[in-house]
Amino acid sequence: MVKRLDDNDLASIDHIGLxxxxxxxxxxHRMRAELAARGYPWHESAAGEVLAHLGPSGISQALLTERMGLSKQAVQQLVDQLEVLGVVGRAPDPHDGRAKRIVLTELGLADFAERNKVKRLIEQQYRDKLGPEAFAALEAALARLAQ
Amino acid sequence: MVKRLDDNDLASIDHIGLxxxxxxxxxxHRMRAELAARGYPWHESAAGEVLAHLGPSGISQALLTERMGLSKQAVQQLVDQLEVLGVVGRAPDPHDGRAKRIVLTELGLADFAERNKVKRLIEQQYRDKLGPEAFAALEAALARLAQ
DNA sequence: CTAAATCGTCAAGTCGCTTGACTAGCACGG
DNA sequence: CCGTGCTAGTCAAGCGACTTGACGATTTAG
Incomplete structure (x- = not known):
């Protein structure tokens, strides 16, 4: 036996989960890097995740918290960052004096549009790599798993 | 129009990346929770990742660092934790006075065996959920993407 | 109309990692 | 065989992304 490699016993780690x-x-990574390259660098930080849950009609901070599955304090901090950057703003909710609505600024709306473009771009890259049938199969399998 | 939902404009977020x-x-989550439930709770923390790169024959800390894609200090800290827990030990490398080999203790070996069992279990759950063809298609698509 | 729940805020702490600065051992060209 | 530089590992400090705790201000329920 010439040489016993370190990882002989690591074949087991190469599973579907990995x-x-x-x-x-x-x-x-593609999504974040592409958006950062296009002038929306906050997608490289955790705050960018907020934007994935935020559309032109805005959202209450409480609902955002629920959707993101984080503590309300965490969400508050992320929104704070985006507010400083001028991507979102906070407006009082007319129907509830406690609540505030997180809304997109003009910059935020541009980000929203760009995000959709980039999403389609990367989806297309994946489709090209896999072929349309395999891509559809992947989508179907993932949807099935999510149920 | 009865009610305009917050997320009307969020259809776009439901993509394959998500x-x-x-x-x-x-x-x-299944992996970590199952292993924790079976008495190997460190899989709930970052230190557990180390074990995914560690087999019965051990590994040098430097190689481990390379495999994990982290700084050597980060790896050191994770290994420290596992050492305190008695899952791994550090042995001097006979061929290199600077190096230390990370090796599994008896407890670590039991963990290794359990990890393989759980991996197979969860793979089987997925296979059951998808059916063998779709599972194979998923594996193939993921492998293709990784290239 | 009071009691409880909800929305948001401020403060402090934990976890997982990073960068910086350092020591001990190895490798190799002169 | 020796110094110059590279590599393995350690110690310390710090930062980002969260958490838990405590709180005032509303709204809702009984």
Whole structure:
């Protein structure tokens, strides 16, 4: 036996979970990097996640908290950052004196539009790489798993 | 119009990247929770990731660092935690006075075995949910994406 | 109309990682 | 065989992304 490699016993780590993990991170990385390159650098930080839950009609901070699955304090901090950057603003909710609505500024709306473009771009890259049938199969399998 | 929902404009967020993200996190969560439930709670913390790169024959800290894609200090801290817990130990490398080998203790070896069991279990859950063809298609698509 | 729940805020702490500064051992060209 | 530089590991400090705790201001329920 010439040489026993360190990782002889690591064949076991190459499972589908790892493949999923890598694919998810690849997607995330492409998305964040592309948006940062296009002039929306906050997508490189955690605050960018907020924008994934925020459309032109705005959202209450409480609902945002629920959707993001974080503590309300965490969400508050992320929104604070975006507010400083001028991407979102806070407006009082007319129907509830406690609540505030998070709304997109003009810059935020531009970000929203760009995000959709980039999403389609990366989806197309994946489709090109896999072919349309395999891409559809992937989508279907993931949807099935999510149920 | 009865009611305009907050998320009318959020249809765009439901893309394949998100599905991948969720699937990856589901896998990770099942893995960690199951291992924790079986008496290996460190898989709930970042230190558990170390064990994914560590087999019975051990590994040098430097190589581990390279594999994990973290700074050497980060890896050191994670290994420290596992050492305190008695899962791994540090042995001097006979061929290199600077290096130390990270090796599994008896507890670590039990963890290694359990990890493989759980991995197979969860893979089987996924296979059951998808059916063998779709599962194979998912594996193939993910492998293709990783290239 | 009071009691409880909800919305948001301020403060402090934890976890997972990073960068910086350092020591001990190895490698190699002169 | 020796110094110059590279590599393995350690110690310390700090930062980002969260958490928990405590709180005032509303709204809702009984």
């Amino acid at each position: 493949a999923l993990w890598r694919a998810a991170h690849d997607w995330r | 599905a991948l993200w969720r699937a990856a996190h589901d896998w990770r």
